[in-house]
Amino acid sequence: MQNIEIAWIFTELADLLEIQGEDFYKIRAYRRVAEAMASLEEPIEEIHRRRLLTKIPGVGKVIEEKIKEILKTGKLKKHQELLRQIPRGVLEIKQLPGIGSNRARILYQELGITDLEGLKQAVENRQVRKLKGFSAKLEWDILNGIEMVRNRQGRIRLSVSRELAAELIDFLKKIPGTLGVKMAGSTRRWQETVGDLDLVAAAEDPAPLLTALASHPRMKEVIERQSNRIRLSTWWGLSVDLQVVSPKEFIFTLHRSTGSKDHYARLQEIADSIGLQLNHHGLRTEQGDFLGINNEEDLYQALGMKYIPPELRKGSGEVEAALKGSLPSLIEVSDIKGDLHIHTNWSDSALEIADIIKRCREKGYSYAAITDHSQSLKIANGLDPTRLAQQHQIIREQNKKLEDFTLLTGVEMDILPNGELDYPDEILEQMDVVIGSIHTGFRQSKKEITRRISKAMENEQVDIIAHMTGRLIGRREPYDVDVEELLETAAKTQTILEINSAPDRLDINEVYAKQAKDLGVKLSINTDAHDLMRLDDMVYGVAVARRAGLEPQDVINTLNLEDLRKVLH
DNA sequence: GCCGTTTTCGGCCCGACTGTTTTCAGTCG
Numbered sequence: 001m002q003n004i005e006i007a008w009i010f011t012e013l014a015d016l017l018e019i020q021g022e023d024f025y026k027i028r029a030y031r032r033v034a035e036a037m038a039s040l041e042e043p044i045e046e047i048h049r050r051r052l053l054t055k056i057p058g059v060g061k062v063i064e065e066k067i068k069e070i071l072k073t074g075k076l077k078k079h080q081e082l083l084r085q086i087p088r089g090v091l092e093i094k095q096l097p098g099i100g101s102n103r104a105r106i107l108y109q110e111l112g113i114t115d116l117e118g119l120k121q122a123v124e125n126r127q128v129r130k131l132k133g134f135s136a137k138l139e140w141d142i143l144n145g146i147e148m149v150r151n152r153q154g155r156i157r158l159s160v161s162r163e164l165a166a167e168l169i170d171f172l173k174k175i176p177g178t179l180g181v182k183m184a185g186s187t188r189r190w191q192e193t194v195g196d197l198d199l200v201a202a203a204e205d206p207a208p209l210l211t212a213l214a215s216h217p218r219m220k221e222v223i224e225r226q227s228n229r230i231r232l233s234t235w236w237g238l239s240v241d242l243q244v245v246s247p248k249e250f251i252f253t254l255h256r257s258t259g260s261k262d263h264y265a266r267l268q269e270i271a272d273s274i275g276l277q278l279n280h281h282g283l284r285t286e287q288g289d290f291l292g293i294n295n296e297e298d299l300y301q302a303l304g305m306k307y308i309p310p311e312l313r314k315g316s317g318e319v320e321a322a323l324k325g326s327l328p329s330l331i332e333v334s335d336i337k338g339d340l341h342i343h344t345n346w347s348d349s350a351l352e353i354a355d356i357i358k359r360c361r362e363k364g365y366s367y368a369a370i371t372d373h374s375q376s377l378k379i380a381n382g383l384d385p386t387r388l389a390q391q392h393q394i395i396r397e398q399n400k401k402l403e404d405f406t407l408l409t410g411v412e413m414d415i416l417p418n419g420e421l422d423y424p425d426e427i428l429e430q431m432d433v434v435i436g437s438i439h440t441g442f443r444q445s446k447k448e449i450t451r452r453i454s455k456a457m458e459n460e461q462v463d464i465i466a467h468m469t470g471r472l473i474g475r476r477e478p479y480d481v482d483v484e485e486l487l488e489t490a491a492k493t494q495t496i497l498e499i500n501s502a503p504d505r506l507d508i509n510e511v512y513a514k515q516a517k518d519l520g521v522k523l524s525i526n527t528d529a530h531d532l533m534r535l536d537d538m539v540y541g542v543a544v545a546r547r548a549g550l551e552p553q554d555v556i557n558t559l560n561l562e563d564l565r566k567v568l569h
Numbered sequence: 570g571c572c573g574t575t576t577t578c579g580g581c582c583c584g585a586c587t588g589t590t591t592t593c594a595g596t597c598g
Contacts, residue, residue, distance in 0.1 A: 029570040060571050100596050378583040439598055
């Protein structure tokens with residue numbers, strides 16, 4: 001059993017207990033332990049074997065017993081028992097914006113609502129507004145919430161698909177007869193969400209691969225099976241499509257199935273215009289002779305253009321750019337020299353400063369900025385000026401011991417609802433990196449919220465604006481900001497905009513990142529990490545930058561320290 | 570439920586916003 005699966009049981013247990021009205025601190029204990037387990041690098045099973053379960057932070061006697069029970073039986077009695085009392089659909093209802101555990105419980109107990117469809121009907125019958133604690137306005141919000149959930153139905157965060165792809169490819173490669181396996185589709189193109197995972201494999205005989213994949217523990221059921229392809233649904237709610245072709249056709253099938261459709265159609269037109277025919281069998285002349293193509297680079301070359309990386313294959317002008325030789329030289333993960341947005345256990349993260357240094361050095365970074373929350377964000381244990389000064393003193397002392405690495409002082413400072421900053425300029429000017437961002441007052445008017453962020457940009461001490469639109473993919477719409485106006489203000493004030501790499505944020509997105517580049521606004525790709533594993537999310541931020549056509553010089557954390565300091569001044 | 574330079578029970582994370590019940594419970598970050 002994977003750590004994430006065990007963690008999930010505890011998360012669901014916490015949700016169920018919350019609906020039951022259980023003690024807040026008990027629920028929080030389960031949530032915390034679930035988070036801790038999800039971010040462990042070692043399998044919990046292994047930790048159990050070494051009898052070190054209680055060494056995991058937040059695991060005491062009770063939770064230790066529960067983990068043992070899960071490892072032994074694959075499930076948790078208490079969890080199953082609660083699920084019999086509270087249907088899973090109630091948990092889904094609890095996820096809707098404006099609905100917490102109390103309202104979800106009332107809906108279930110008073111109206112017997114157990115799923116989104118039932119809730120929608122009750123709203124349409126105007127039954128919900130009559131309940132205590134509900135209103136006509138809330139009914140409206142509920143409908144919008146259901147709409148949002150429906151829209152994302154079947155679409156899953158890229159990180160989930162990438163992780164699953166890596167695991168399945170690893171698995172399929174070990175099946176005898178497999179000559180190659182690659183991911184394709186939107187997962188390979190690094191699109192921010194994906195509908196299903198496409199895999200392409202090369203083998204003379206497809207059957208063993210199809211059968212093997214169908215028996216993989218992550219697979220729930222076979223949706224469709226043909227002689228050389230299979231479509232399966234997984235326990236993660238993502239369906240997987242595996243296509244097995246001969247080694248000769250592998251590169252062409254992989255290429256076609258990577259898409260996008262528009263990109264591929266454009267390439268077919270280009271092929272046609274020079275007397276060639278492109279399809280999943282190969283690239284042929286009018287006489288029917290196949291051209292010798294060994295990889296995608298060859299393929300693009302044969303069509304008279306430079307290689308187009310999957311991230312750019314959108315069918316939006318990249319083919320023309322490649323023909324003209326004007327494709328950007330996209331930024332790579334290896335260009336990144338440091339992470340400028342990291343939280344520590346001084347505020348709401350699990351990370352020790354020492355762990356951050358260690359991991360960032362392993363990644364080959366030459367610097368990293370410690371940017372905890374500021375004082376007004378009480379829930380995150382934001383730092384008042386005294387603690388901030390203490391932390392910066394510690395960072396300066398650490399730096400004396402480091403030769404090839406520099407820890408930068410910084411803060412992720414709240415831009416308060418009235419547009420004021422959370423510290424005076426005298427404090428801000430002492431820091432290397434000042435990030436401004438908002439965590440409250442999301443529902444201000446477009447004018448107010450735009451003005452609020454603009455005002456922060458106008459302050460010379462503010463270097464970077466983090467997660468500027470505030471969206472959480474599939475969970476929360478962006479705040480109502482005038483992005484165009486903010487991009488212009490950023491250009492004018494030379495404020496750097498963050499591409500936040502957290503897979504559920506990816507904020508700003510690729511469209512805005514492209515606009516920023518066009519306006520001459522510089523970007524910074526940061527992880528906003530709160531635990532060790534999240535420091536690895538940099539790849540997702542870089543993917544946004546690549547899809548936006550960004551080059552290393554567009555991104556400040558590709559600079560060496562000396563040049564970076566000049567930009568941050 | 571966990572934790573403790575408190576050894577055994579008390580503390581653990583707070584404040585703004587929302588809609589409306591006009592005084593506060595519920596939600597959210």
